Amino acid sequence: MRYKPMVKQFVxxxxxxxxxxxxxxxxxxxxxxxxxxxxxxxxxxLILGVAMYPLLNKIYPESDPFVVFNGFLFYWILxxxxxxxxxxxxxxxxxxxxxxxxxxxxAVINFVLGKSALSFFNFLPLFAFVPFSTMLIANDYPLIKxxxxxxxxxxxxxxxxxxxxxxxxxxxxxxxxxxxVILIAGGLYAxxxxxxxxxxxxxxxxxxxxxxxxxxxxxxxxxxVVLYILNFRILKKKLYIDNSLQSKKSEAKTxxxxxTRKFGDIAPFMQLDIRLxxxxxxxxxxxxxxxxxxxxxxxxYPNPLYLKWEWFFVFIGIFVTGIFLINFGxxxxxxxxxxxxxxxxxNIKYERYLKSKxxxxxxxxxxxxxxxxxxxxxxxKILLAHFAAAVYxxxxxxYVILWGGSYNRKKIELDQRAAxxxxxxxxxxxxxxxxxxxxxxxxxAIFHFTMGFQAGVIVIIGMGLTGxxxxxxxxxxxxxxxxxxxxxxxxxxxxxS
Amino acid sequence: MIVTENLSKAYGxxxxxxxxxxxxxxxxxxxxxxxxGAGKTTFFSLLLDLIQPTTGYVTVNDIKVSESEDWKPxxxxxxxxxxxxxxxxxxxxxxxxxxxxxxxxxxxxxxxxEFEGFFHGEVLGKKKYLRDLSKGNQKKxxxxxxxxxxxxxxxxxxxxxxxxxxxxxxxxxxxxxxTEDREITVLISSHDLMHVTEVCERIVxxxxxxxxxxxxxxEATLAELExxxxx
Numbered sequence: 001m002r003y004k005p006m007v008k009q010f011v012x013x014x015x016x017x018x019x020x021x022x023x024x025x026x027x028x029x030x031x032x033x034x035x036x037x038x039x040x041x042x043x044x045x046l047i048l049g050v051a052m053y054p055l056l057n058k059i060y061p062e063s064d065p066f067v068v069f070n071g072f073l074f075y076w077i078l079x080x081x082x083x084x085x086x087x088x089x090x091x092x093x094x095x096x097x098x099x100x101x102x103x104x105x106x107a108v109i110n111f112v113l114g115k116s117a118l119s120f121f122n123f124l125p126l127f128a129f130v131p132f133s134t135m136l137i138a139n140d141y142p143l144i145k146x147x148x149x150x151x152x153x154x155x156x157x158x159x160x161x162x163x164x165x166x167x168x169x170x171x172x173x174x175x176x177x178x179x180x181v182i183l184i185a186g187g188l189y190a191x192x193x194x195x196x197x198x199x200x201x202x203x204x205x206x207x208x209x210x211x212x213x214x215x216x217x218x219x220x221x222x223x224x225v226v227l228y229i230l231n232f233r234i235l236k237k238k239l240y241i242d243n244s245l246q247s248k249k250s251e252a253k254t255x256x257x258x259x260t261r262k263f264g265d266i267a268p269f270m271q272l273d274i275r276l277x278x279x280x281x282x283x284x285x286x287x288x289x290x291x292x293x294x295x296x297x298x299x300x301y302p303n304p305l306y307l308k309w310e311w312f313f314v315f316i317g318i319f320v321t322g323i324f325l326i327n328f329g330x331x332x333x334x335x336x337x338x339x340x341x342x343x344x345x346x347n348i349k350y351e352r353y354l355k356s357k358x359x360x361x362x363x364x365x366x367x368x369x370x371x372x373x374x375x376x377x378x379x380x381k382i383l384l385a386h387f388a389a390a391v392y393x394x395x396x397x398x399y400v401i402l403w404g405g406s407y408n409r410k411k412i413e414l415d416q417r418a419a420x421x422x423x424x425x426x427x428x429x430x431x432x433x434x435x436x437x438x439x440x441x442x443x444x445a446i447f448h449f450t451m452g453f454q455a456g457v458i459v460i461i462g463m464g465l466t467g468x469x470x471x472x473x474x475x476x477x478x479x480x481x482x483x484x485x486x487x488x489x490x491x492x493x494x495x496x497s
Numbered sequence: 498m499i500v501t502e503n504l505s506k507a508y509g510x511x512x513x514x515x516x517x518x519x520x521x522x523x524x525x526x527x528x529x530x531x532x533x534g535a536g537k538t539t540f541f542s543l544l545l546d547l548i549q550p551t552t553g554y555v556t557v558n559d560i561k562v563s564e565s566e567d568w569k570p571x572x573x574x575x576x577x578x579x580x581x582x583x584x585x586x587x588x589x590x591x592x593x594x595x596x597x598x599x600x601x602x603x604x605x606x607x608x609x610x611e612f613e614g615f616f617h618g619e620v621l622g623k624k625k626y627l628r629d630l631s632k633g634n635q636k637k638x639x640x641x642x643x644x645x646x647x648x649x650x651x652x653x654x655x656x657x658x659x660x661x662x663x664x665x666x667x668x669x670x671x672x673x674x675x676t677e678d679r680e681i682t683v684l685i686s687s688h689d690l691m692h693v694t695e696v697c698e699r700i701v702x703x704x705x706x707x708x709x710x711x712x713x714x715x716e717a718t719l720a721e722l723e724x725x726x727x728x
Contacts, residue, residue, distance in 0.1 A: 252586045252624045268596035272582070279584040279626070342580040345545040347569045347597045347646070414584060487549050494579060 006103065010111045038120060042127050049131030053139065066136060070204035074192060077160060077203065078185055084164040085181050088121050109235045113228065122157050129153050149211035155220040162227040169234050178288050269356030276335055280414040283335065286327045293323025294371055301378040311448045313382055314460060315441040317389025320372050324364035325393055326436055329401035332357050337411040337493035344490060351479045358398055365393045381453060388460040389440065395464030397436050399474045406481035409492035498523040498650065498682045499544065503553035506539055514539045514706040524679030526672065528697030529686040530722065535703035537686040538576065541652050545574055557650060573648035575639040583628030587620045587638045590627055591645060598646025605645060612641050615667050632659045640668065651675065653685045657692050665692065672696045694719045
């Protein structure tokens with residue numbers, strides 16, 4: 001008997017999984033968008049890589065650009081780790097059907113891990129590092145030294161890659177997956193910033209040392225091997241079928257949500273949504289996003305530089321008051337995808353269903369605005385801008401996101417605990433939020449610069465109020481959109497994702 | 498009660514269901530049998546407007562299901578697990594369905610009390626979410642939920658599959674009592690010829706989307722069906 005090589009089989013499976021999914025076929029536009037996004041980053045990094053050498057020479061004429069650059073690498077490592085934590089997921093392969101076939105577990109794991117090394121995230125930094133290295137060599141740095149340095153950087157990229165998966169698998173076990181990572185990253189940053197431990201120097205000097213001696217490359221290479229083995233072990237443990245078959249049976253907590261009765265005929269759906277958010281891993285993160293969103297202003301307002309950027313306030317306001325709206329809203333109606341047939345055949349009018357979603361998002365905006373009132377400490381203009389943003393969120397963004405939901409064709413598996421499913425969120429969900437925040441910011445900025453701050457605020461509030469005034473009509477329009485795509489949604493949601 | 502008019506469904510030019518005229522009167526217990534791919538679930542999905550017909554239409558109580566939503570208040574169904582909400586406890590699920598059908602907690606509790614035997618102490622008060630119940634217990638919950646709110650049309654796809662023998666017997670009794678006073682129309686599909694002949698007064702056999710037999714159940718029906726499927 002002759003076997004096709006295993007790797008070839010896997011690649012074949014992956015290929016089919018990708019191109020045969022209804023998601024791909026119906027979301028060519030999104031894929032094109034992602035492609036442009038990738039090209040944009042590649043271009044940015046290339047320019048950065050080429051311009052880095054003359055730039056550093058100009059800003060730090062006294063120092064050696066190579067040394068200065070190495071001093072910055074700590075921040076890159078930190079940023080890369082954070083970015084990957086939110087965007088990069090371990091490439092999933094549907095493994096369950098493979099487990100009973102004569103396929104070695106090792107082969108499956110090695111393929112999954114090996115594939116991750118080919119991630120876009122790993123190539124992106126090279127677009128900056130390679131041109132910078134070329135510039136260094138062109139400027140009479142020893143070739144061997146720079147090549148050895150570049151090799152060290154590639155190893156570090158891979159270390160970050162595999163370190164990230166370990167962090168993710170640990171984080172996914174905890175209740176607040178985002179929090180530990182942000183705390184650790186913030187802690188490291190603070191240690192460096194306040195010069196308690198100068199991590200920037202340590203990493204910078206370490207890399208310079210690596211460039212001096214090829215033998216030292218053993219250290220990062222060893223670290224990489226250790227991380228790979230750790231990843232291998234974690235995955236192997238997850239690869240036993242009882243892990244995916246037998247879900248951990250947590251005792252059901254009943255929650256009393258009688259207070260929602262006040263909201264009349266949308267009460268049952270509100271109860272359902274609240275339970276949905278509280279009881280599913282996937283949606284729980286929306287709550288933690290609330291905290292992050294609320295604190296988001298603190299990244300900017302304490303800094304006097306940003307405090308001068310009044311045109312920017314609305315952006316922060318949209319983010320702070322609309323974080324739940326964006327996070328939760330963009331997956332309407334996919335949150336209900338696993339029982340969509342029930343909703344569509346039960347005694348429910350679409351309008352009521354959508355109205356309850358609208359109310360939930362609207363209430364979150366009001367709540368977030370109230371909670372963000374303390375920002376007035378940084379100036380009354382901030383409060384005003386946040387208020388305008390809240391009105392805009394209610395009057396424009398909620399409708400936009402509900403309308404966008406009628407194009408939603410991707411199922412969400414709320415209770416999926418399959419082998420490699422850590423968080424299940426990808427880059428796409430973050431991209432959707434961008435126009436919702438950038439458009440009001442642009443409009444505000446235009447009026448701010450031509451007619452002043454107040455004019456900008458009035459225009460943003462006016463847009464929001466207009467939307468609220470046409471509430472009935474907009475909801476009717478949106479409901480009709482959902483009715484039209486009802487059958488397509490049912491079909492897409494009943495496909496295995 | 499239910500009438501199909503030139504109803505057909507095709508995927509990519511291949512007809513998977515063709516029911517030019519099928520009429521199911523009020524109060525009938527109607528059974529659908531057929532091998533895989535015969536079109537049973539397709540028919541139920543068309544009835545519930547979950548898929549669109551290629552030609553024709555279905556009316557329930559003279560309401561075209563694809564044009565109006567007015568059939569929903571008196572129609573209920575359990576087709577598959579996608580009719581359950583995994584993160585609710587069975588009680589919460591029943592109350593939710595009750596809310597949708599205008600029944601308060603007390604009404605639902607009263608109904609549930611009648612089904613204590615049917616649940617066999619395995620569904621209620623277990624502090625478990627529906628997603629953590631076994632397939633059989635999930636099915637019990639789904640079937641009972643379909644009875645909430647006094648529906649006039651009840652559609653159950655493969656209600657006997659995954660049930661233990663005791664529950665199968667109880668379900669048969671339940672289905673028979675439902676149609677006793679000729680008010681409720683019950684539609685079921687099954688692969689179990691014995692069950693379906695016991696429960697249904699009329700049995701339609703589908704084969705590759707066409708009606709090949711339409712029988713009023715009698716003593717001879719089971720033998721006739723067995724012969725048909727053996728051939």
